[in-house]
Amino acid sequence: MFKPSLEEGAKLLPKQKRLIAIRYLSHIGMVALASQQYLSIALIYSAIPVILRANGASLQLVGLYSTAFFAFTVSILWAPIVDRWSLNRLGLRRSWILLTQVATTAVLTVMAFLNPKTDFMQVFLVSVALASVAATQRIATLGYIAEALDSSERPLGATLLGWGRVIGHVIGGAVCLQLIEIVGWRTALLGLALLLAVFAGWVFAIPEPLHSKNKSRSPQRQSIFLRNNGLWTTAALIAPGVAGIALAFAMVQLRLVDLGFAAADIGWIGAISNVLTYTIVAPLTTAILGRMAPNRGVMLGCAVLAIGFGAFAIIDCYVTDRVSAVASVGIVFAALAVQHVTFTNWFLALARLGKAGTDVTFLTSVMSAFALTGFAASGLIAAKFGYRVTLILPGLGYALSGLLAMGFIRAANLSPPRVA
Numbered sequence: 115m116f117k118p119s120l121e122e123g124a125k126l127l128p129k130q131k132r133l134i135a136i137r138y139l140s141h142i143g144m145v146a147l148a149s150q151q152y153l154s155i156a157l158i159y160s161a162i163p164v165i166l167r168a169n170g171a172s173l174q175l176v177g178l179y180s181t182a183f184f185a186f187t188v189s190i191l192w193a194p195i196v197d198r199w200s201l202n203r204l205g206l207r208r209s210w211i212l213l214t215q216v217a218t219t220a221v222l223t224v225m226a227f228l229n230p231k232t233d234f235m236q237v238f239l240v241s242v243a244l245a246s247v248a249a250t251q252r253i254a255t256l257g258y259i260a261e262a263l264d265s266s267e268r269p270l271g272a273t274l275l276g277w278g279r280v281i282g283h284v285i286g287g288a289v290c291l292q293l294i295e296i297v298g299w300r301t302a303l304l305g306l307a308l309l310l311a312v313f314a315g316w317v318f319a320i321p322e323p324l325h326s327k328n329k330s331r332s333p334q335r336q337s338i339f340l341r342n343n344g345l346w347t348t349a350a351l352i353a354p355g356v357a358g359i360a361l362a363f364a365m366v367q368l369r370l371v372d373l374g375f376a377a378a379d380i381g382w383i384g385a386i387s388n389v390l391t392y393t394i395v396a397p398l399t400t401a402i403l404g405r406m407a408p409n410r411g412v413m414l415g416c417a418v419l420a421i422g423f424g425a426f427a428i429i430d431c432y433v434t435d436r437v438s439a440v441a442s443v444g445i446v447f448a449a450l451a452v453q454h455v456t457f458t459n460w461f462l463a464l465a466r467l468g469k470a471g472t473d474v475t476f477l478t479s480v481m482s483a484f485a486l487t488g489f490a491a492s493g494l495i496a497a498k499f500g501y502r503v504t505l506i507l508p509g510l511g512y513a514l515s516g517l518l519a520m521g522f523i524r525a526a527n528l529s530p531p532r533v534a
Contacts, residue, residue: 141274143320144259147211148278149285150313151251153306154218156286158182158241160367162230164291164380165299167371169231177493180364182241186482189249193475196253205322207258214251215314219307221247226303252478257471260462261323268408269400272458273392276451280392285309288385292378344464345473348412349480351518352457355416356481358511359449360488361495362504366446369439369501387444391451399455408463409519415456416516419449423509430502442505449508457481 163176171179201209225240255275263271286306293302370380403411426445430438457477465473496504 141270143316144255144262144271144274145278145281146313146316147251147255147258147320148275149281150215150218150278150310150316151248151255152279152282153286153310153313154222154244154248154282156283157222157290157306158245159363160283160287160381160384161290161294162237162241163364164367164371164377165230165294166234167368168377171234173365173368173493173497175234175493176368177364177490179238179241180489180492181486182238182245183482183486183489185242185246186249186252187479187486189246189253189482190472190476190479192250193253193472193479196250197257197469197471204317207254207261208317208320208322210254211251211258212314212317214247214254215310215317217247218244218251219311219314222303222307222310226300226307230299253471253475256474256478258323260465260470260474263462266404268462269403269455269459271462272403272455273396273400275458276392276396276454279454280388283388284385287388288378288381291381295376295378345476347522348460348464348477351412351515351522352477352481353484353515354511354518355419355453355508355515356484356511357488358508359446359453360485361492362442362446362488362508363450364489364492365496365501365504366439366443368496369442373436373439375439383440383443384447387447391444391448395448395451396455399452403455403459408460411456412460413516413519415452416512416519419452420509420513420516422449423505423512427502427506427509430505438502442501445505446508449512 159180163179166176166179167173196210198206200206201213203209204212221240221244225237225244228236228240230237259271259275290302290306293305296302297305367380367384370383371377375383399415402414406414422445426441430442433441461474461477462470464477492504495507
């Protein structure tokens with residue numbers, strides 16, 4: 115076997131260092147990309163509902179506003195286009211990311227000139243446009259991560275997405291609400307638009323995945339109605355858990371509004387909970403998932419979440435409403451962290467090379483559909499049965515998802531395809 119001399123080894127060292135530096139830059143870029151899209155998402159699901167509720171909107175109206183995320187459900191329709199056609203010389207993934215970043219800046223600028231107190235329908239329609247752009251950016255980002263990371267790094271990729279999600283939530287939720295209270299709606303949103311324009315510079319700092327560079331622009335037959343049985347089975351088993359946690363998430367901050375918490379305080383309670391869970395819970399989940407197959411990770415994650423919500427339902431009977439409301443924010447965000455890392459790791463494992471954006475988008479679109487069901491029903495359930503009931507249903511949903519995962523995986527002997 116050929117062994118390089120000391121001089122040749124010394125020449126290789128700078129190249130290895132450069133490759134390592136590019137790798138780390140790519141990881142940082144993944145966090146930045148995720149934070150960009152989740153900033154606008156957090157504005158829709160965290161800041162605007164609080165503003166609407168504080169201005170007298172009913173629970174039913176706020177719950178229906180959450181259907182602005184319908185774009186994430188139907189994004190599978192244009193995912194094959196994002197997965198196939200490059201827009202400019204930046205490459206397949208980076209060109210779409212840059213386009214959606216510019217579009218997000220433009221949509222936020224339009225929203226800044228609306229009045230959330232009186233222009234509810236206009237705010238809703240612009241929110242739908244913002245969600246559509248964010249959904250498109252997520253297709254490109256998920257495709258980028260699936261192609262840039264090898265199989266051993268998938269749990270890390272899920273965690274990187276989670277950290278970016280935290281940054282986006284803090285800025286789009288807590289910071290945005292604080293700015294709205296200090297400088298007003300228009301100035302705050304224009305500031306966010308400017309920040310996103312600056313964030314777009316990350317696209318030029320990260321490398322295009324090798325697979326995307328070599329990908330042919332020639333048309334390929336790619337069915338929107340995916341025939342991968344693993345994808346359809348996964349979509350079925352995650353449904354109860356996703357719908358349950360979405361129902362709880364939609365109401366958890368509105369409960370704080372009804373208890374008299376200030377809007378900025380609500381934003382920071384959510385932000386701190388998000389930061390703590392993705393700093394502690396998400397890395398712990400990543401470490402555990404790295405030692406087991408992704409399918410078994412889904413079963414374990416659902417079991418842990420079902421037990422956690424069951425324990426919280428018991429403890430909740432012995433604490434005051436204000437303590438319960440603040441604690442419920444923490445447990446909901448902790449559940450979202452575990453769900454995010456567990457499900458994303460499984461989704462990335464099922465994705466096929468060359469169709470990663472489409473495959474993962476199919477599963478995230480299904481998640482969005484079930485989440486919309488929970489969002490739409492959340493206001494009706496909370497108004498009729500109370501907020502505490504909305505915290506019992508996630509535990510039941512995760513328990514059912516865990517049982518379905520156990521049955522489906524054993525029956526079909528599902529295992530994710532090996533990715534070179």
